Amino acid sequence: MQFLVPVLCYLAVAAYANPFRIGKNDTLNCGYQTCPATDPDKINVHLIPHSHDDLGWLKTVEKFIQVETAYFYKWWTLQEDDMKNSVKQLINEGRLEIINGGWSMNDEANTHYQSTIDQFTLGHKWLSETFGECAITNTGWQIDPFGHSREQASIYSQMGFDSFFFMRYDYRDQAKRKQEKNHGLAVEGETTYAWPVGFCYDITCGDTDVVEDVNSPESYYEKIVSDFAGVIKTQAEYYPTNNIFITMGDDVHYTGATKNFVNIDRLIKGFAKYNPIIDGKEVNIFYSTPSCYAKAVNDFVNREKLHTGLQDRRFYAPDNRK
Numbered sequence: 001m002q003f004l005v006p007v008l009c010y011l012a013v014a015a016y017a018n019p020f021r022i023g024k025n026d027t028l029n030c031g032y033q034t035c036p037a038t039d040p041d042k043i044n045v046h047l048i049p050h051s052h053d054d055l056g057w058l059k060t061v062e063k064f065i066q067v068e069t070a071y072f073y074k075w076w077t078l079q080e081d082d083m084k085n086s087v088k089q090l091i092n093e094g095r096l097e098i099i100n101g102g103w104s105m106n107d108e109a110n111t112h113y114q115s116t117i118d119q120f121t122l123g124h125k126w127l128s129e130t131f132g133e134c135a136i137t138n139t140g141w142q143i144d145p146f147g148h149s150r151e152q153a154s155i156y157s158q159m160g161f162d163s164f165f166f167m168r169y170d171y172r173d174q175a176k177r178k179q180e181k182n183h184g185l186a187v188e189g190e191t192t193y194a195w196p197v198g199f200c201y202d203i204t205c206g207d208t209d210v211v212e213d214v215n216s217p218e219s220y221y222e223k224i225v226s227d228f229a230g231v232i233k234t235q236a237e238y239y240p241t242n243n244i245f246i247t248m249g250d251d252v253h254y255t256g257a258t259k260n261f262v263n264i265d266r267l268i269k270g271f272a273k274y275n276p277i278i279d280g281k282e283v284n285i286f287y288s289t290p291s292c293y294a295k296a297v298n299d300f301v302n303r304e305k306l307h308t309g310l311q312d313r314r315f316y317a318p319d320n321r322k
Contacts (some may be wrong), residue, residue: 030134034094035292043242044231044296046288047264050249055177069123070103092134097109097289100123100141101127108149110140116155124159139291140164163294195248196231201263202249203256225270232285233278241300242281245293 038044076084090096103123108114127135140156142164156164200207211219235244250265264287271285 019062026093028134030092030094031138032291032295034136035295036288038243038296038299040242040300042282042284043236043244043278045230045244045246045283045285046293046296047268047285048245048247048249048288048290048293049260049264050247068104069101069127069314073126088131089133094134095295096289097134097291098127098131098137099139099290101137105142108152113151116152120155128183137291137293138162139289140166141290142166163291163298164292196246199228199231199267201260203259209259210263210270212266212269221266221270222274224267225274225276228267229271229276229278229283232283236278241297243293243296243300 004128076087079087087096090149091098100126102119103119107121124136127137138154138161140161140163142152153164195201195205195207198207201209208220209218210221210224212221213219214221231246233246235246248260268285268287271283276283
């Protein structure tokens with residue numbers, strides 16, 4: 001896999017008087033008000049469970065159902081009322097967050113803007129009609145298109161989005177941003193949208209599970225926590241704030257989600273148990289979402305000082321030297 005650095009962009013065109021708004025109906029318990037609390041004196045680690053599914057590429061719509069609205073729609077039509085009510089409750093509680101919301105994750109290099117708008121309209125219309133206000137997203141997620149256009153950001157902004165994440169940009173740009181910790185336009189993220197190396201807990205992975213019982217011969221609890229602290233320390237070198245973004249997922253993962261979440265739960269508990277110190281700071285580690293990460297960074301930095309980038313990033317070259 002060619003590892004790339006995802007980037008968080010704030011949408012300057014959508015600079016509302018009250019950016020990162022709570023929502024039209026403040027009585028709803030979803031949106032930014034459900035974000036976990038961050039600590040200004042600690043390293044805040046946002047764990048992002050996700051699955052990337054490439055709608056219509058290797059797996060057809062008929063064979064896999066997850067993430068993009070097209071998958072979500074087909075899965076939804078097969079569910080009983082009890083399951084539908086449970087999903088609606090998760091969305092209304094902010095525990096299941098819809099991001100991007102389009103029918104698919106559109107290409108940016110060759111797609112006409114009308115097609116891009118149409119696929120977003122289709123996805124957002126169904127989400128709004130089916131789940132209501134709490135399913136209306138304000139975060140873009142373009143982690144797999146090869147190259148990126150300024151018009152995609154413009155469309156996001158005019159849709160009312162606050163931020164969006166993208167990957168697959170030129171390796172020279174990537175190296176420059178890592179060196180400069182450049183958050184004028186963007187905030188650096190993980191080195192890939194996959195799990196950190198050695199910490200893949202999907203049923204398709206072979207990494208060591210987290211065993212809490214320290215008396216078990218299979219328990220390496222303290223070492224696993226220490227190794228993950230090393231991942232955080234490495235990532236923190238490229239971040240301009242004390243908020244760290246770590247993706248916990250990969251292509252077509254979470255088909256058997258219990259194993260994933262049990263191990264992540266144990267990993268979080270391990271940090272509370274062993275309390276590793278990184279560069280003199282404690283670690284505040286928790287489940288999060290892209291929008292909550294964006295809000296945390298927005299709260300930390302002064303948006304007035306963010307540089308506005310106007311150029312496309314269509315000229316994508318992977319680093320084939322590795």
